[in-house]
Amino acid sequence: MNDIVTREELCRSIELVPQVDIGHFPTPLEECPRLSEALGGPRIFMKREDCSGLAFGGNKVRQLTFTIGEAVHRGADTIVHGAASQSNHCRQTAAAAARLGLKCYLRLSRGQKSTLQGNLLLDYLAGADVELVDPPLGPELDAIKYATAEQLEAAGLKPYVIAHPRSTALAAVAFAWCVTEIHAQQQELGIEADWIYAGSTGGTQAGLILGSKALGTKLKPVGITPIRWDDRVERIRNAANDAAKILNLNLQIADDEVENSDDYVGEAYGVVSSECIDALKLAARTEGIFLDPVYTSKAFAGLIDHVRKGKITSDETVIFLHTGGTPALFAYNEELFATDKRGSLIELWD
Numbered sequence: 281m282n283d284i285v286t287r288e289e290l291c292r293s294i295e296l297v298p299q300v301d302i303g304h305f306p307t308p309l310e311e312c313p314r315l316s317e318a319l320g321g322p323r324i325f326m327k328r329e330d331c332s333g334l335a336f337g338g339n340k341v342r343q344l345t346f347t348i349g350e351a352v353h354r355g356a357d358t359i360v361h362g363a364a365s366q367s368n369h370c371r372q373t374a375a376a377a378a379r380l381g382l383k384c385y386l387r388l389s390r391g392q393k394s395t396l397q398g399n400l401l402l403d404y405l406a407g408a409d410v411e412l413v414d415p416p417l418g419p420e421l422d423a424i425k426y427a428t429a430e431q432l433e434a435a436g437l438k439p440y441v442i443a444h445p446r447s448t449a450l451a452a453v454a455f456a457w458c459v460t461e462i463h464a465q466q467q468e469l470g471i472e473a474d475w476i477y478a479g480s481t482g483g484t485q486a487g488l489i490l491g492s493k494a495l496g497t498k499l500k501p502v503g504i505t506p507i508r509w510d511d512r513v514e515r516i517r518n519a520a521n522d523a524a525k526i527l528n529l530n531l532q533i534a535d536d537e538v539e540n541s542d543d544y545v546g547e548a549y550g551v552v553s554s555e556c557i558d559a560l561k562l563a564a565r566t567e568g569i570f571l572d573p574v575y576t577s578k579a580f581a582g583l584i585d586h587v588r589k590g591k592i593t594s595d596e597t598v599i600f601l602h603t604g605g606t607p608a609l610f611a612y613n614e615e616l617f618a619t620d621k622r623g624s625l626i627e628l629w630d
């Protein structure tokens with residue numbers, strides 16, 4: 281058990297999984313020297329999944345390469361998905377479907393940010409059939425997705441539903457692939473990072489763990505969750521092990537290999553915290569890199585705190601996986617800035 285494979289071997293296993301070509305890969309791995317300086321220490325590189333090409337990018341483009349790959353492989357002509365109204369996953373799904381000539385049905389939980397902005401705006405623009413529904417994320421929303429698929433099937437379409445756990449396992453395959461890119465890019469840059477941080481509660485972290493372990497790298501993946509899910513370690517572990525099976529890797533991931541912190545959620549999922557606003561501003565003002573208000577700013581707030589607390593030391597190298605989500609910024613304008621009566625800008629949280 282726990283066989284190490286070469287990068288070429290891992291790439292070959294990944295190539296055997298059905299895929300569609302929808303993104304710009306490899307995504308860049310860039311150094312952020314001004315950010316390192318501001319934090320007084322570690323070398324920081326960003327893996328720019330926000331530059332994955334399709335529809336303003338994001339980590340779901342890489343994941344959908346395999347989920348929609350499976351859908352097309354099974355002969356589907358329609359994709360059904362559903363999540364929060366500002367879901368990045370759904371926006372990237374709508375765009376991928378448009379690009380591939382597939383129909384797309386989104387059932388979105390109204391929640392608190394269902395204004396016609398950010399991701400929701402883009403869902404409509406990409407021509408998805410969008411319905412805003414009342415139930416929150418969870419079994420009720422899943423039931424609505426499956427009921428929609430049944431109706432579409434009755435109408436003669438061939439729907440494919442994107443849903444956990446299958447989509448989480450394929451997402452882990454996608455991020456094992458991302459590790460092969462990082463492995464090659466590190467060789468080119470002559471670096472060997474100690475840590476890789478990502479905002480994740482699922483397939484992204486699972487793939488980082490699986491890929492790093494399969495290649496025998498020293499990279500330690502740390503996930504920072506934006507949502508309090510008690511079963512997240514189990515979700516990540518299961519997704520990693522399911523992906524190992526899909527890729528025919530003789531590997532087993534245990535719970536104690538899953539490091540995922542919920543210390544930076546703040547009040548709740550999708551609600552900004554002062555730490556995440558600080559992280560947003562810092563990345564924008566030192567590197568011109570925009571994080572997002574829901575995932576990456578909270579994950580980066582975790583990275584900053586881990587530097588301050590000495591978990592990441594100043595002589596180490598850390599990769600931050602920028603998972604995208606930036607269109608959601610436009611739905612959060614009022615959380616960032618306001619103007620006073622004379623029209624002068626007020627920086628909230630200052």
Ligand SMILES: *Cc1c(COP(=O)(O)O)cnc(C)c1O
Binds near residue numbers: 338572605
């Ligand atoms: C979906 C998403 C994540 C989390 O990805 P998982 O694979 O579910 O862990 C992180 N960041 C952004 C911007 C996302 O849209």
